[in-house]
Amino acid sequence: MTHFADRLFAAVQAKGNPLCVGFDPRWESLPAEIRRRHGSASLDAAADAYEEFCLRVLELVAPLVPVIKPQSAFFEACGPRGLAVLQRLLRTAREHGLLTILDSKRGDIASTATAYAEAALGGVRLGEARLPVWDADALTVNPYLGRDAIEPFLACARQCGGGVFVLVRTSNPGAGLFQDLKVAQDAGEPRPLYLRVAEAVRAWSRENLGACGYGDVGAVVGATYPAELAQLRDLLPEVPFLVPGFGVQGGTADDVAPAFRNGQGAVVNSSRGILFPFKPEESDWEARIKAATRATIAALDRNSA
Amino acid sequence: MTHFADRLFAAVQAKGNPLCVGFDPRWESLPAEIRRRHGSASLDAAADAYEEFCLRVLELVAPLVPVIKPQSAFFEACGPRGLAVLQRLLRTAREHGLLTILDSKRGDIASTATAYAEAALGGVRLGEARLPVWDADALTVNPYLGRDAIEPFLACARQCGGGVFVLVRTSNPGAGLFQDLKVAQDAGEPRPLYLRVAEAVRAWSRENLGACGYGDVGAVVGATYPAELAQLRDLLPEVPFLVPGFGVQGGTADDVAPAFRNGQGAVVNSSRGILFPFKPEESDWEARIKAATRATIAALDRNSA
Numbered sequence: 001m002t003h004f005a006d007r008l009f010a011a012v013q014a015k016g017n018p019l020c021v022g023f024d025p026r027w028e029s030l031p032a033e034i035r036r037r038h039g040s041a042s043l044d045a046a047a048d049a050y051e052e053f054c055l056r057v058l059e060l061v062a063p064l065v066p067v068i069k070p071q072s073a074f075f076e077a078c079g080p081r082g083l084a085v086l087q088r089l090l091r092t093a094r095e096h097g098l099l100t101i102l103d104s105k106r107g108d109i110a111s112t113a114t115a116y117a118e119a120a121l122g123g124v125r126l127g128e129a130r131l132p133v134w135d136a137d138a139l140t141v142n143p144y145l146g147r148d149a150i151e152p153f154l155a156c157a158r159q160c161g162g163g164v165f166v167l168v169r170t171s172n173p174g175a176g177l178f179q180d181l182k183v184a185q186d187a188g189e190p191r192p193l194y195l196r197v198a199e200a201v202r203a204w205s206r207e208n209l210g211a212c213g214y215g216d217v218g219a220v221v222g223a224t225y226p227a228e229l230a231q232l233r234d235l236l237p238e239v240p241f242l243v244p245g246f247g248v249q250g251g252t253a254d255d256v257a258p259a260f261r262n263g264q265g266a267v268v269n270s271s272r273g274i275l276f277p278f279k280p281e282e283s284d285w286e287a288r289i290k291a292a293t294r295a296t297i298a299a300l301d302r303n304s305a
Numbered sequence: 306m307t308h309f310a311d312r313l314f315a316a317v318q319a320k321g322n323p324l325c326v327g328f329d330p331r332w333e334s335l336p337a338e339i340r341r342r343h344g345s346a347s348l349d350a351a352a353d354a355y356e357e358f359c360l361r362v363l364e365l366v367a368p369l370v371p372v373i374k375p376q377s378a379f380f381e382a383c384g385p386r387g388l389a390v391l392q393r394l395l396r397t398a399r400e401h402g403l404l405t406i407l408d409s410k411r412g413d414i415a416s417t418a419t420a421y422a423e424a425a426l427g428g429v430r431l432g433e434a435r436l437p438v439w440d441a442d443a444l445t446v447n448p449y450l451g452r453d454a455i456e457p458f459l460a461c462a463r464q465c466g467g468g469v470f471v472l473v474r475t476s477n478p479g480a481g482l483f484q485d486l487k488v489a490q491d492a493g494e495p496r497p498l499y500l501r502v503a504e505a506v507r508a509w510s511r512e513n514l515g516a517c518g519y520g521d522v523g524a525v526v527g528a529t530y531p532a533e534l535a536q537l538r539d540l541l542p543e544v545p546f547l548v549p550g551f552g553v554q555g556g557t558a559d560d561v562a563p564a565f566r567n568g569q570g571a572v573v574n575s576s577r578g579i580l581f582p583f584k585p586e587e588s589d590w591e592a593r594i595k596a597a598t599r600a601t602i603a604a605l606d607r608n609s610a
Contacts, residue, residue, distance in 0.1 A: 024416075024417070027430075027431055027432075040431040040432035040434065042436070043429065043431070043436050046429075046431055071413075071417055073411070073413060073420040073424070074417075074420050076421070076424050077421075077424040077438060078429070079388065079389075079439075080385045080386065080388040080392060081385065083381075083384070083385040087384060087385060105412055105413055105447075106378075108410055109554075111329075112376055112379075113378075115378040115382045116378045116382075118382060119378070119381050119382040119384075124348065124351075124383070125332075126332055126348070126351055127332075131347070133382060133383075133384045134384075142412055142449050143449065143483060144447050144448065144472060144475075144484070145475050145477060145479070146475075146477065146479035146482035146483055146484065147479035147482045148477050148478055148479035149475075149477055149479065167450070170414065170449075170451075170454075172414040172415060172453050172454055173453055174452035175451050176451060177452045178448060178451055178501065178502065178505075181501060182488065182489040183486045183487060183488055183489070183495075183498075184487040184488070184489050184495040190488075190489040193483065193498065196483065196486060197483065200483075249414075
């Protein structure tokens with residue numbers, strides 16, 4: 001069983017870039033031809049349209065990038081059939097040799113967290129069997145519930161060589177409301193909450209380092225906060241970073257450069273910038289997706305390698 | 306359109322008790338007869354077993370309690386068919402006149418939070434139509450991502466008379482790792498993070514009060530922390546409380562008493578204590594569920610009314 005960080009960075013090396021494609025399908029942005037083919041009469045029809053679109057995008061980007069990150073919310077928004085599409089997307093990505101990060105930002109008390117973790121990573125125990133559900137390589141989790149809410153995810157990840165990305169500094173404009181609150185220290189000046197979360201992530205990640213020197217617990221740090229990104233990279237030298245907020249959310253290639261140490265240590269996610277670089281009525285959407293992927297890879301290459 | 310808090314407390318009044326039944330189905334705890342009938346060969350079979358069990362429990366408790374709270378994790382653990390069971394459980398509960406709280410603890414950047422919110426509450430926009438997905442009366446959300454991650458949930462709830470319960474002080478033993486961190490104040494002693502979250506919840510809740518005097522933004526406060534519960538009730542007089550951690554997790558009827566003002570203002574959740582007061586081989590499990598529900602109601606009545 002190969003360690004998650006070794007798998008992640010081997011995939012980055014093999015493809016020669018750290019781009020993670022975020023699958024955030026949105027009905028109103030889909031190519032008009034796909035919308036027309038399926039219609040909007042029901043959630044099932046929308047799920048079928050998502051499936052056609054996502055699997056086509058996957059074929060386009062699979063030769064180019066190492067990892068994808070489906071956003072659970074958009075598949076859940078199509079109900080049960082949307083979740084079947086999520087399952088098929090994840091399975092097909094694995095068949096293409098891609099790594100998969102399920103972006104679900106889960107967090108709950110231990111017994112519930114175990115259910116989330118098994119479904120996302122190792123598989124659910126049913127009698128004597130262990131059955132895969134979403135079967136991703138890693139997932140995102142929310143730290144607010146504390147230690148015993150994170151531990152089931154770590155345990156599950158370590159049984160199957162998976163990874164866990166903990167939200168540390170999120171990419172949204174209002175992230176600071178709680179994440180920037182200054183926490184009093186026993187000694188010294190108060191420091192923001194996200195640094196306390198970061199320290200917990202560092203300790204968890206150090207429990208299980210891969211041959212590459214990185215741990216199996218990563219940090220989500222938004223590209224929209226480059227100063228915090230640089231600070232966190234210094235504080236967390238062994239922690240893999242998942243950097244959202246690149247592209248449409250405002251993060252630039254310069255902004256994400258501090259996430260890397262010697263060109264390694266992070267994957268940078270782009271969702272809308274890769275999935276939707278076209279207007280719905282434009283018929284050359286596939287060429288545009290491919291071009292946007294190549295342009296994003298080139299932009300990252302200038303700055304991070 | 307009746308305000309969420311008015312609907313919630315009217316339902317509590319009508320049933321004469323504040324008990325919320327948590328639907329956390331677990332394969333290994335199901336009645337053996339149900340497990341045998343469906344088998345454990347696949348996730349679909351497990352989902353079918355969950356459906357039979359949950360709908361039967363719903364029939365038993367519907368005449369007795371005002372509200373149910375399905376835990377999304379356990380349905381997700383059965384894959385797409387598990388989500389179809391969740392959908393049917395929520396719909397059937399509404400047909401029985403019960404209120405429903407989807408316990409999914411979601412939280413994400415604004416555009417993603419909107420997808421979660423529409424799916425949980427008001428319905429997803431598809432072309433001109435708005436189609437219901439989970440269609441609950443309220444959901445639980447995680448505050449770590451901050452203001453703009455919460456606002457889509459509030460907007461969506463207010464369009465459809467729904468409610469939002471924000472995690473403030475969770476019931477798990479490790480909750481304090483971040484929630485208890487002391488936040489420096491401009492003036493005065495540092496105070497724990499959960500009080501800062503509580504103040505944000507108070508402000509959000511006051512934006513839209515119902516005729517009953519309570520807002521549509523509630524707080525999740527664990528029964529396992531009675532001192533914090535009393536402190537938060539004083540701080541948040543207009544905020545409806547959802548109190549988990551009662552029963553199997555350790556909270557007693559005495560512990561939850563501080564959640565109430567004049568016998569109102571909170572619903573108390575019990576999951577395993579209601580769903581599984583029997584051993585799998587015991588054939589009188591339905592009688593036991595009914596007895597456990599009645600006993601829990603009686604215990605709450607002595608202390609909260």
